[in-house]
Amino acid sequence: MKKKNYAGQSSGKFMKLFKKILLYTVLLFGVLATLFPFFYMIVLATRGRSEIFSYPPPLWFGDSLAENYNSLMASLPFYKNILNSLIVSTSATVLTLFFCALGGYGFAKYEFKGKNKLFFLMLSTMMIPMLLGVIPWYIMMTEFGWLNSFKPLIIPGAANAFGIFLMTQFMEDIPDELMEAARIDGAGEFEMFYKIVLPLSLPGLGTLAILTFLGSWNNYMQALLVLESEAKYTIPVALSMLRGKVDQNWGAQMVGTAMGIAPIIGVFMLASKQFIAGITEGSIKG
Structure with a gap:
C-alpha cells in the first residue's frame, strides 16, 4: 500500500x-x-x-x-505631429476622466427622478455604430467653426457613455457610510468627490485613462476629416500621408510607426498597475 x-x-x-x-x-x-x-x-x-x-x-x-530617419524628417514635421497627438490625447483623457467620474458619481451615489431611465438611455447610445454619426458630427463641427483644430477630437467625447458606465460600476462599491461621515464633518459634495470618491476609484480611473488615451491616439477617421494642414496632423494622419511622400520607402514608414507607438507603450507602462487592478476588480465583481 x-x-x-x-x-x-x-x-x-x-x-x-x-x-x-x-x-x-x-x-x-x-x-x-x-x-x-x-x-x-x-x-x-x-x-x-x-x-x-x-x-x-x-x-x-x-x-x-539614419537614412530612413532623414527621409522621414524631410517629408513631414514629425515631431510636431507627435506633439499634436500628445496634446490631443492628454487633453481628451483628462477631460474624459473628470466628466465621466462626475457622471458616474451622480449615477452611483444619488437618487433622482428618472435615474434608471436616463441611465438606460445613455447605455443605449453605445449600441449605435459610430459611422452613423460621422456626417452629423462633421456638420456640427463645421457650424461651430472647429475645422482644422483639435477641439473636435477632444470636446465631443469628453462625457461618453462607456466612461460614465465604467465609473458608475466602480463607484457603486464605495461604502455610503464614508460619505455620510464626511457630511457630518461638514464636507461639501465636491469635496467628498475629490477627497473620498476619486482616491477609492483609482483602478477604474486608470483603466479608463489607458483606454481613452489609446483610443484618442489611434483616432484616424475623425482626425482625417477635420485636420487640413500638415502642422495640425496627428500621428495616424501623418503616417497615412507618409506613404505617398516617401515614395514607398517602407523603412521610413517603419521608423515613423516605431516613433508613433513609443508614447503609447510608455503610457501603458506607467498606468499598467491601475489597469490590471481595474480589470481584476471588474472580473471579480462580474
Whole structure:
C-alpha cells in the first residue's frame, strides 16, 4: 500500500510539473508571437528598400536607420505631429476622466427622478455604430467653426457613455457610510468627490485613462476629416500621408510607426498597475 501511495504521489507531482511546463511553453509562444511584429518593425526600420523585400526576409538589424530617419524628417514635421497627438490625447483623457467620474458619481451615489431611465438611455447610445454619426458630427463641427483644430477630437467625447458606465460600476462599491461621515464633518459634495470618491476609484480611473488615451491616439477617421494642414496632423494622419511622400520607402514608414507607438507603450507602462487592478476588480465583481 505504501508503494502504491508513493507511486501515486510521484505520478501526481509529475502531472503537475508537466502541466506547469506546458502552460509556460504556451505562454512563452504567446509572448513571442505578440512581440515579434514589434521586433520586425524595428528591423525593417533599419533596412533599405531593396533589403526589405529580399528573400529570405531580413531578421536582424541593418545599417539604414539614419537614412530612413532623414527621409522621414524631410517629408513631414514629425515631431510636431507627435506633439499634436500628445496634446490631443492628454487633453481628451483628462477631460474624459473628470466628466465621466462626475457622471458616474451622480449615477452611483444619488437618487433622482428618472435615474434608471436616463441611465438606460445613455447605455443605449453605445449600441449605435459610430459611422452613423460621422456626417452629423462633421456638420456640427463645421457650424461651430472647429475645422482644422483639435477641439473636435477632444470636446465631443469628453462625457461618453462607456466612461460614465465604467465609473458608475466602480463607484457603486464605495461604502455610503464614508460619505455620510464626511457630511457630518461638514464636507461639501465636491469635496467628498475629490477627497473620498476619486482616491477609492483609482483602478477604474486608470483603466479608463489607458483606454481613452489609446483610443484618442489611434483616432484616424475623425482626425482625417477635420485636420487640413500638415502642422495640425496627428500621428495616424501623418503616417497615412507618409506613404505617398516617401515614395514607398517602407523603412521610413517603419521608423515613423516605431516613433508613433513609443508614447503609447510608455503610457501603458506607467498606468499598467491601475489597469490590471481595474480589470481584476471588474472580473471579480462580474
